[in-house]
Amino acid sequence: MLWISNVVHAQKKPNVVLIMTDDQGYGDLGASEALVSLQPETAYDILLEQLILAPASRQTALAQILCSTSEGTERLLGAIESGQASAVLLRDSIIRQQIGEDHPRLTALIDQLPDPSAELPALIAARHEGFHEADRSTDRGQVVFQTQCAVCHSINREGGKLGPNLDGIQVHGAERILEDILDPNRNVDPAFMLTTIRTQDGNNVSGIGARSEDGFVVLTDPSGQTHRIPEATISEQIPSHFSMMPAAYGTLIPGNDLFDLVEFLLKDGKTEAETERSQSRRRAGRRPNRR
Numbered sequence: 151m152l153w154i155s156n157v158v159h160a161q162k163k164p165n166v167v168l169i170m171t172d173d174q175g176y177g178d179l180g181a182s183e184a185l186v187s188l189q190p191e192t193a194y195d196i197l198l199e200q201l202i203l204a205p206a207s208r209q210t211a212l213a214q215i216l217c218s219t220s221e222g223t224e225r226l227l228g229a230i231e232s233g234q235a236s237a238v239l240l241r242d243s244i245i246r247q248q249i250g251e252d253h254p255r256l257t258a259l260i261d262q263l264p265d266p267s268a269e270l271p272a273l274i275a276a277r278h279e280g281f282h283e284a285d286r287s288t289d290r291g292q293v294v295f296q297t298q299c300a301v302c303h304s305i306n307r308e309g310g311k312l313g314p315n316l317d318g319i320q321v322h323g324a325e326r327i328l329e330d331i332l333d334p335n336r337n338v339d340p341a342f343m344l345t346t347i348r349t350q351d352g353n354n355v356s357g358i359g360a361r362s363e364d365g366f367v368v369l370t371d372p373s374g375q376t377h378r379i380p381e382a383t384i385s386e387q388i389p390s391h392f393s394m395m396p397a398a399y400g401t402l403i404p405g406n407d408l409f410d411l412v413e414f415l416l417k418d419g420k421t422e423a424e425t426e427r428s429q430s431r432r433r434a435g436r437r438p439n440r441r
């Protein structure tokens with residue numbers, strides 16, 4: 151963080167942009183967050199510039215950072231209203247909660263979007279059909295898992311703990327797994343429901359596991375960072391029935407990557423070599439002379 155702040159002060163905008171475009175998935179978003187707290191005057195311009203150019207997978211994360219302050223929220227809504235950024239961003243549970251479900255500008259923009267309840271079943275059906283015909287690879291699926299999912303989920307002993315462990319998920323079958331990925335708000339486990347905290351100075355923090363502890367509210371955000379917010383500074387605590395899991399994988403993950411990912415989950419998070427090894431162990435175990 152210190153290093154980033156030095157760059158911001160010493161060399162100004164172009165270098166900051168350089169740091170931020172060095173795309174490491176969720177990993178380098180700390181740079182953007184540091185920027186908001188260090189240089190709020192220029193941060194919104196830079197973040198918006200980035201968001202407009204970013205691939206879909208990064209746009210949601212950048213928009214979430216913008217929505218962590220009331221000024222940033224205003225700027226994001228402005229960019230969507232003027233057509234620079236996509237209103238699809240507003241489907242994200244965190245962004246919606248941070249802006250406020252009943253914010254009139256939010257509802258107006260969401261009303262213009264096509265109805266997700268009409269789109270999603272068709273997308274899920276198309277992906278399910280495509281899955282059976284695709285040439286799938288667990289090794290490629292592992293890469294998709296590591297970049298998109300491992301921050302929250304673990305499988306085969308690798309990954310994070312923010313979402314449920316996915317060992318054994320293969321019993322759900324391809325169709326249900328596709329539903330869980332493409333429509334995460336369909337079945338949300340209450341233990342993982344999202345809460346947004348608004349503070350009196352206009353900041354928002356969203357995460358799961360919200361609880362009171364010695365005069366603080368503690369919760370964990372989607373990057374895995376735990377926040378401790380003094381209760382006295384909180385103006386509103388908004389629970390929801392939404393999942394913290396991003397609702398945008400339908401557009402974030404191209405069909406072929408999704409098929410590889412589902413294949414990887416169906417193989418219990420094992421690579422091709424690992425599956426081959428455990429199959430040959432099983433074959434060896436079936437030898438008649440072995441008790």
Ligand code: HEC
Nearest residue numbers: 298299302312313314330334337338339342372393394395
């Ligand atoms: C920001 C954290 C986050 C990310 C990133 C994320 N998930 Fe999730 N996921 C969750 C949470 C929290 C739940 C549990 C609540 C729910 O059911 O929505 C969940 C639920 C699931 C479930 C249902 C699990 C069950 O036991 O029923 C599956 C399957 C799943 N995620 C797969 C994925 C895959 C595959 C990816 C990557 C493309 C992914 N998730 C990315 C947080 C995340």
